[in-house]
Amino acid sequence: MIKLENVTKIFPGSKQPAVDRLNLEVPEGEVCVLVGPSGCGKTTTMKMINRLIEPSEGKIYINGTDTATVNPIKLRLDIGYVIQEIGLFPHLTIAENIATVPREKRWPADRIRARVDELLDLVGLDPEIYRNRKPSDLSGGQRQRVGVARAMAADPPILLMDEPFGAVDPITRAHLQNEFIRIQEQMKKTIIFVTHDIDEAIKMGDKIAVMRDGKLIQYDTPDNLLSQPADDFVAALVGRNRSIKRLHLIKVRDVVLNEIPTVKPLDPVDTVKQVFEGSKYRVVMVVNDAHRLMGVIGPEKLKRYGDGVTAGDIMEECQSTIELGATLNDALSVMLNYGERYVAVLGRKKELQGIITLGYLLELVKDDAA
Amino acid sequence: MDFQGFWTFAVNRSEKAWALLGEHAVLVFIAIAIAIILGIIIGILITYSKPASHAALWICQILMTIPSLAMFGLLLPFFGIGFKTGVTTLILYSLLPIVRNTYTGIKEIDPSILEAAQGMGMKESSILFRIKLPLAAPVIMAGVRTATVMIIGIAAIASYIGAGGLGHFIFQGINRWNMNMVLLGAIAVSILAIIVDFLMKKVEHRMVTK
Ligand SMILES: Nc1ncnc2c1ncn2[C@@H]1O[C@H](COP(=O)(O)OP(=O)(O)OP(=O)(O)O)[C@@H](O)[C@H]1O
Numbered sequence: 001m002i003k004l005e006n007v008t009k010i011f012p013g014s015k016q017p018a019v020d021r022l023n024l025e026v027p028e029g030e031v032c033v034l035v036g037p038s039g040c041g042k043t044t045t046m047k048m049i050n051r052l053i054e055p056s057e058g059k060i061y062i063n064g065t066d067t068a069t070v071n072p073i074k075l076r077l078d079i080g081y082v083i084q085e086i087g088l089f090p091h092l093t094i095a096e097n098i099a100t101v102p103r104e105k106r107w108p109a110d111r112i113r114a115r116v117d118e119l120l121d122l123v124g125l126d127p128e129i130y131r132n133r134k135p136s137d138l139s140g141g142q143r144q145r146v147g148v149a150r151a152m153a154a155d156p157p158i159l160l161m162d163e164p165f166g167a168v169d170p171i172t173r174a175h176l177q178n179e180f181i182r183i184q185e186q187m188k189k190t191i192i193f194v195t196h197d198i199d200e201a202i203k204m205g206d207k208i209a210v211m212r213d214g215k216l217i218q219y220d221t222p223d224n225l226l227s228q229p230a231d232d233f234v235a236a237l238v239g240r241n242r243s244i245k246r247l248h249l250i251k252v253r254d255v256v257l258n259e260i261p262t263v264k265p266l267d268p269v270d271t272v273k274q275v276f277e278g279s280k281y282r283v284v285m286v287v288n289d290a291h292r293l294m295g296v297i298g299p300e301k302l303k304r305y306g307d308g309v310t311a312g313d314i315m316e317e318c319q320s321t322i323e324l325g326a327t328l329n330d331a332l333s334v335m336l337n338y339g340e341r342y343v344a345v346l347g348r349k350k351e352l353q354g355i356i357t358l359g360y361l362l363e364l365v366k367d368d369a370a
Numbered sequence: 371m372d373f374q375g376f377w378t379f380a381v382n383r384s385e386k387a388w389a390l391l392g393e394h395a396v397l398v399f400i401a402i403a404i405a406i407i408l409g410i411i412i413g414i415l416i417t418y419s420k421p422a423s424h425a426a427l428w429i430c431q432i433l434m435t436i437p438s439l440a441m442f443g444l445l446l447p448f449f450g451i452g453f454k455t456g457v458t459t460l461i462l463y464s465l466l467p468i469v470r471n472t473y474t475g476i477k478e479i480d481p482s483i484l485e486a487a488q489g490m491g492m493k494e495s496s497i498l499f500r501i502k503l504p505l506a507a508p509v510i511m512a513g514v515r516t517a518t519v520m521i522i523g524i525a526a527i528a529s530y531i532g533a534g535g536l537g538h539f540i541f542q543g544i545n546r547w548n549m550n551m552v553l554l555g556a557i558a559v560s561i562l563a564i565i566v567d568f569l570m571k572k573v574e575h576r577m578v579t580k
């Protein structure tokens with residue numbers, strides 16, 4: 001966990017604080033995105049966390065320890081850092097660049113080699129091709145990926161990423177973002193991520209910190225930021241068409257309705273009927289013991305069948321499904337595609353996580369229409 | 371000028387010429403080796419302090435303005451007649467290009483590279499040896515080349531205070547009004563300088579393209 005307490009930075013010779021009494025708490029395993037206009041103090045905030053810049057006032061804690069009391073070298077070795085300007089070492093190969101921190105930590109050579117290849121794979125660069133190249137042989141986007149790989153090399157629990165996808169074209173950028181979300185789902189690191197781009201912030205962040213002139217204006221989930229912007233500045237930042245943005249940017253994970261009634265395949269139809277009547281949804285999900293979705297049963301089937309039949313006999317294949325990581329927009333597309341008024345939300349191993357209905361989706365958007 | 375006569379003279383004196391060339395080269399080599407070590411160390415140290423860098427570069431600059439003959443004279447009381455005074459003088463003259471190029475070579479590194487290194491937790495010693503010096507190497511090498519070529523010339527004057535080398539021909543030639551002898555010494559010094567310059571340029575070029 002990272003905690004900033006009344007952190008202020010006034011650079012020598014300037015009257016305005018670059019960061020002004022900032023309070024921020026990033027829970028373990030979460031992504032906090034810093035957004036705000038240029039010069040609002042995002043980079044300064046990051047650099048105070050790894051002590052490249054010492055705060056003028058206030059305290060910064062990592063897992064409860066005041067960072068001012070930790071040796072800066074030691075502190076930084078456990079904080080991955082992606083610098084805004086990428087900053088690859090031009091005289092070293094890609095592999096040597098990535099190996100920087102493991103080398104400082106004196107890992108054995110073969111472990112470093114294996115780790116470098118693993119990371120290149122992770123960021124989508126073929127190790128065979130790129131391992132021995134120099135940074136100057138790479139495109140801007142590829143360099144940024146190497147920068148990210150280098151920051152993650154020694155598997156630090158905390159990552160500070162300063163506009164890691166800044167210099168990339170929109171298509172590559174979307175690809176890197178998706179990749180990043182996938183990786184973060186597995187790694188669960190504590191991340192502070194800086195961007196100018198509110199869409200990126202909403203997509204990547206568990207929480208978003210909006211800054212202006214060194215001050216924290218709003219610190220909230222993407223959802224709340226869109227539906228309840230704290231002031232005109234935030235409202236302008238998140239922009240018009242917020243309802244549509246929500247569809248695009250709100251993740252299914254964040255709004256899924258978890259409490260849905262389910263039945264097992266061997267349950268008799270009577271049980272299914274009882275469950276159906278007690279449910280606010282017009283569909284009953286059939287799951288196995290591992291909670292995997294086996295099928296669905298709608299009201300017409302229930303009307304037609306009676307005693308002696310089990311849920312497994314009458315269920316139909318459920319095609320209208322979606323993954324937790326998808327967006328509401330994806331969910332809507334699936335519903336339209338299969339002509340259903342619901343979509344079943346599945347986890348990584350196809351286990352049932354919940355449901356999103358059309359009515360609920362519209363409700364979510366309507367909330368925001370104001 | 372009688373070319374034939376000069377050539378005969380040169381051939382006759384070739385054995386002595388090679389010996390003096392050897393002395394000259396040793397003098398320059400020892401001086402530059404020490405100057406490289408000293409100059410790079412000073413150049414590195416002053417990157418950490420602005421006042422120190424101003425002071426050091428200023429002192430080196432002043433040293434350069436002292437005429438070489440005067441420098442030899444000034445050092446004689448400390449190191450006596452001969453080799454030691456010669457080497458010391460040459461070291462002092464070599465310092466400026468090496469110190470200055472080490473300093474600028476390091477200072478000109480893109481700050482984001484150093485910030486990345488620091489931000490990832492590299493120790494200052496790692497940053498120095500793995501990042502700063504390799505990146506500054508071509509610039510440092512250029513300084514070493516400038517210094518070497520320069521002191522090959524200055525070393526000729528060192529013969530005057532008994533440090534040996536090709537200057538021997540030049541001073542003896544002047545004393546005896548033997549122009550062939552002066553010419554032989556001068557040409558040998560020039561050729562040595564040109565060859566060394568060429569070779570070091572090649573090394574420098576390899577460093578840049580690497
Ligand atoms: N080393 C420094 N010395 C003096 N002022 C600085 C220094 N670094 C940053 N500043 C000032 O502090 C303020 C915040 O800068 P910072 O780099 O944190 O902004 P940012 O939010 O990262 O901007 P950007 O989006 O352009 O990267 C700016 O006004 C900047 O000019």
Ligand SMILES: [Mg+2]
Nearest residue numbers: 042043044084
């Ligand atoms: Mg910045």
